[in-house]
Amino acid sequence: MLSIKNLKAGIAGKEILKGINLEVKAGEVHAIMGPNGSGKSTLSNVLAGREDYDVSDGQVLFNKKNLLEMPPEDRAREGLFLAFQYPVEIPGVSNINFLKTALSEIRQYKGLPPLDTKEFLKLVKEKQALVEMQGSLANRSVNEGFSGGEKKRNEIFQMAMLEPTLAVLDETDSGLDIDALRIVANGVNMLRAKNRAFVVITHYQRLLDYIVPDFVHVLYNGRIVKSGTKELAMELEEKGYEWIKELAPAV
Amino acid sequence: MSDTNQLLEEITGSEYKYGWTTNIDTETAPKGINAEVIRFISQKKNEPTWMLELRLKAFRHWLTLEEPRHWAKIQYPAINFNDIIYFAAPKPKKQLKNLNEVDPELLKTFEKLGISLEEQKRLSGVESSIAVDAVIDSVSVKTTFKEVLAEKGIIFCSFSEAVQEHPELVKEYMGSVVPYTDNFYAALNAAVFSDGSFCYVPKGVRCPMELSTYFRINSAGTGQFERTLIIADEGAYVSYLEGCTAPKRDENQLHAAVVEIVAHKNAEVKYSTVQNWYPGDKDGKGGIYNFVTKRGICIGNNSKISWTQVETGSAITWKYPSVILKGDNSIGEFYSVAVTNNLQQADTGTKMTHIGKNTRSTIVSKGISAGKSNNSYRGLVRINKGAHNARNFSQCDSLLMGDKCGAHTFPYIEIKDKSAIVEHEATTSKIGEDQLFYCNQRGIETEKAIGLIVNGYCKEVLNQLPMEFAVESQKLLAVSLEGSVG
Numbered sequence: 001m002l003s004i005k006n007l008k009a010g011i012a013g014k015e016i017l018k019g020i021n022l023e024v025k026a027g028e029v030h031a032i033m034g035p036n037g038s039g040k041s042t043l044s045n046v047l048a049g050r051e052d053y054d055v056s057d058g059q060v061l062f063n064k065k066n067l068l069e070m071p072p073e074d075r076a077r078e079g080l081f082l083a084f085q086y087p088v089e090i091p092g093v094s095n096i097n098f099l100k101t102a103l104s105e106i107r108q109y110k111g112l113p114p115l116d117t118k119e120f121l122k123l124v125k126e127k128q129a130l131v132e133m134q135g136s137l138a139n140r141s142v143n144e145g146f147s148g149g150e151k152k153r154n155e156i157f158q159m160a161m162l163e164p165t166l167a168v169l170d171e172t173d174s175g176l177d178i179d180a181l182r183i184v185a186n187g188v189n190m191l192r193a194k195n196r197a198f199v200v201i202t203h204y205q206r207l208l209d210y211i212v213p214d215f216v217h218v219l220y221n222g223r224i225v226k227s228g229t230k231e232l233a234m235e236l237e238e239k240g241y242e243w244i245k246e247l248a249p250a251v
Numbered sequence: 252m253s254d255t256n257q258l259l260e261e262i263t264g265s266e267y268k269y270g271w272t273t274n275i276d277t278e279t280a281p282k283g284i285n286a287e288v289i290r291f292i293s294q295k296k297n298e299p300t301w302m303l304e305l306r307l308k309a310f311r312h313w314l315t316l317e318e319p320r321h322w323a324k325i326q327y328p329a330i331n332f333n334d335i336i337y338f339a340a341p342k343p344k345k346q347l348k349n350l351n352e353v354d355p356e357l358l359k360t361f362e363k364l365g366i367s368l369e370e371q372k373r374l375s376g377v378e379s380s381i382a383v384d385a386v387i388d389s390v391s392v393k394t395t396f397k398e399v400l401a402e403k404g405i406i407f408c409s410f411s412e413a414v415q416e417h418p419e420l421v422k423e424y425m426g427s428v429v430p431y432t433d434n435f436y437a438a439l440n441a442a443v444f445s446d447g448s449f450c451y452v453p454k455g456v457r458c459p460m461e462l463s464t465y466f467r468i469n470s471a472g473t474g475q476f477e478r479t480l481i482i483a484d485e486g487a488y489v490s491y492l493e494g495c496t497a498p499k500r501d502e503n504q505l506h507a508a509v510v511e512i513v514a515h516k517n518a519e520v521k522y523s524t525v526q527n528w529y530p531g532d533k534d535g536k537g538g539i540y541n542f543v544t545k546r547g548i549c550i551g552n553n554s555k556i557s558w559t560q561v562e563t564g565s566a567i568t569w570k571y572p573s574v575i576l577k578g579d580n581s582i583g584e585f586y587s588v589a590v591t592n593n594l595q596q597a598d599t600g601t602k603m604t605h606i607g608k609n610t611r612s613t614i615v616s617k618g619i620s621a622g623k624s625n626n627s628y629r630g631l632v633r634i635n636k637g638a639h640n641a642r643n644f645s646q647c648d649s650l651l652m653g654d655k656c657g658a659h660t661f662p663y664i665e666i667k668d669k670s671a672i673v674e675h676e677a678t679t680s681k682i683g684e685d686q687l688f689y690c691n692q693r694g695i696e697t698e699k700a701i702g703l704i705v706n707g708y709c710k711e712v713l714n715q716l717p718m719e720f721a722v723e724s725q726k727l728l729a730v731s732l733e734g735s736v737g
Contacts, residue, residue: 048692051684072691082692088685092707101703102693109694141707162693 007058018222034219077109081164149180185210205237280338309431309441413449447477452487463492474505483518516551528564535594538566545572549581557584573602576610591624600630605641620656702729
């Protein structure tokens with residue numbers, strides 16, 4: 001589904017990703033862990049297509065299509081979803097209206113007619129339940145005045161609505177208390193499916209207690225320095241990131 | 252942002268939709284302004300002597316005034332008032348009795364603008380129809396639903412007709428809110444005004460449909476100087492809409508209108524404008540100079556006047572729809588969205604003058620600047636002595652798109668009564684790359700995302716508009732801002 005080969009990218013002339021290789025297959029959950037500044041957010045931004053980042057080398061195939069050549073909206077329409085670390089507020093635009101627009105755009109791209117209002121609202125109700133979101137949040141302006149937890153829940157709600165094939169969760173656990181974490185993780189777990197893959201980016205192991213990954217990769221200094229199964233996350237938690245620094249090649 | 256820039260460059264050149272002209276046989280006054288031209292206009296309209304006298308008085312006063320060019324934050328070369336045609340009218344083939352006799356070209360013109368001059372909607376039982384007064388260049392060509400409205404005692408007709416048919420009302424109210432001595436353009440308008448709409452809603456009558464005037468400038472070299480007068484008698488209610496477009500021309504055309512509203516005891520008038528005059532091209536060539544005086548007076552107790560405007564057109568907009576709150580407990584409202592793109596300039600806002608006790612006013616102004624444009628809010632809240640417990644709330648927000656445009660706020664507050672409560676809030680924000688990227692990441696392309704964000708930003712104002720206008724305005728905002736983030 002997602003195939004990253006020797007990806008090098010940076011921002012403002014500074015190289016941050018120094019050759020990433022990653023293969024993600026449908027149905028898999030990959031966790032990417034790493035200390036601050038290791039390039040975790042850069043990776044998610046580059047995958048989603050934020051303009052500020054420059055790709056200097058490498059290739060990313062998404063469902064066999066060249067992801068890096070697509071504008072960000074087409075990546076989304078192809079089924080890539082990024083749950084933002086810091087979701088932005090859009091005052092005056094209701095969550096519902098926002099999602100209806102997004103869903104229509106995605107469906108149009110796929111040659112499908114827009115959902116009628118009744119079907120759409122049914123879908124909203126169904127997916128809201130998934131993240132234990134109150135109805136009023138859906139009618140409020142996108143993220144405006146939402147608490148940190150509400151914002152993250154809203155990301156997962158949007159993910160549920162848009163039904164991507166690949167979801168990248170960028171530090172979705174940051175700033176969440178334990179209850180919110182559980183709700184968010186539950187939402188994600190319920191969306192796990194054979195035809196859907198997840199890349200979960202996180203600083204801490206605790207999220208992985210709830211979203212159990214198939215693979216764990218450790219990102220350090222722009223490279224994946226170690227890959228393994230979920231036990232790797234435990235080991236990392238135990239030994240700390242200092243341990244990883246020893247594994248990394250000298251820079 | 253280079254890709255976006257490129258895309259934006261391309262779309263910025265997008266066409267003004269209403270830029271076409273119609274070939275209509277037109278009768279015009281000779282170029283320039285003098286007593287002769289004013290007599291010509293008055294004669295063309297078969298006016299009684301008192302009206303001609305009034306025009307000439309205004310003209311003589313105008314001659315003593317200087318063009319106000321310095322206090323507003325707008326820049327343009329001096330206007331040569333002798334280089335303007337002050338009267339242009341589609342030549343009627345004969346006296347019009349019904350729609351079938353209207354020049355088919357004219358009908359087509361309004362059809363193309365999406366304005367229906369037919370009354371069939373109503374006949375087929377649809378209640379939500381709108382009565383239209385269609386004004387092209389200097390004259391009103393057709394007013395619809397006149398008969399239906401007349402049954403309720405509502406007078407809705409062209410200004411010229413009102414002068415003929417209801418001189419007592421015109422004499423009583425014309426100039427009572429905006430006297431010709433008010434300002435340079437009000438004086439000019441009083442001297443040369445050609446037509447406009449007139450509306451009188453009698454005591455206790457709720458106007459059953461939206462009334463609207465559609466203004467179209469068609470001829471080259473002409474100015475449009477229309478007057479609108481709306482009177483809501485005691486306990487009456489009327490909602491009034493105004494729309495305007497003009498062809499694309501390289502020259503600047505002057506539009507200097509006057510709108511007067513009178514609300515008697517317990518009456519309410521809602522006045523909504525969607526202004527889409529030709530804004531000029533992206534190099535600032537051509538476009539309408541929109542210098543307009545709009546004012547309403549809440550003359551009776553418990554009356555209410557509400558202005559809502561969506562301003563997207565014109566090379567220059569200079570306009571301050573205002574309310575004089577004379578009656579006790581009267582309410583004045585001003586909701587505005589002003590969009591400027593490319594080299595457009597807007598200096599717009601309102602004046603709320605509190606005279607009566609317990610008077611309240613609300614001002615919500617949303618400015619959006621893009622391209623190299625300049626957008627200013629200028630507003631005055633005056634609480635006179637004796638206006639006990641007057642309240643005002645003002646909110647002025649500016650949204651910037653790109654880094655070459657300007658947004659300015661000039662709030663003036665004069666308080667002469669200690670019991671007044673006046674609040675002013677102002678914000679300036681930018682459409683963030685973050686917001687756009689967020690939308691993109693959800694599958695929404697940049698153009699659509701801008702529309703979404705801007706409409707969200709203007710929601711408070713758009714909510715004030717009647718449904719059909721709100722939808723049109725949303726589209727208009729998106730079109731006006733196409734290609735404006737860079």
